[in-house]
Amino acid sequence: MTPVSYSPSLAVVADVVRRALVRWPAERCRIERGAALLAQGAVTPASPTSYAVRSATAAGVFYAVTIDGCTCHDARRLGPGAACKHRWACDLLSIAVERQRRLDVAELERRARSRVTADAVALAYARAVGFGGFR
Secondary structure, three states, X not given: OOOOOOOOOHHHHHHHHHHHHHHOHHHHHHHHHHHHHHHOOOEEEEEOOEEEEEOOOOOOOEEEEEOOEEOOHHHHHHOOOOOOHHHHXXXXXXXXXXXXXXXXXXXXXXXXXXXXXXXXXXXXXXXXXXXXXXX
8 A cells, every 4th residue: 555645636536446346346335335434534544554544333443554454343354364344444545546647747748748749849940931031
C-alpha cells in the first residue's frame, strides 16, 4: 500500500472498483463493502504503510489495516492472506491513488508535448512566410 497524498477522482475509484469486481468475482461482497467505506470517508492514512478504518457498525471503533492484514473480527476469522472489507477499502484506495498519479503525469506530459508541437508549427509557419526575418 502506498500513502495517500491526494484524493483520486470518483471516476478513477469507480474504475478501480469495477476492475476488482471483474478480477475477483468471489470477493464481490467484500469489495462492494470496502468501496462503501471509501465513499463514506471511513479510510484515513495513519502512516506511510498503515490505515485507520472506521467501523461501519460500531460507533467510535477503528481498525488498523496494514499490508499484513486487519485487526477486525472478520480478518481473524478469514485467516492470513484473505482480505476483509477494511483491507479491500485500503487496497482500492491505494490502487486508485497510484492510478490517478499516473494519469496526472501522463496528462502533464501530453500537455508539454502539445506545447512543443504548437511552438514548432508556429516557428515553421513564420519561416515559411518570411515573418520577422525567419528563413
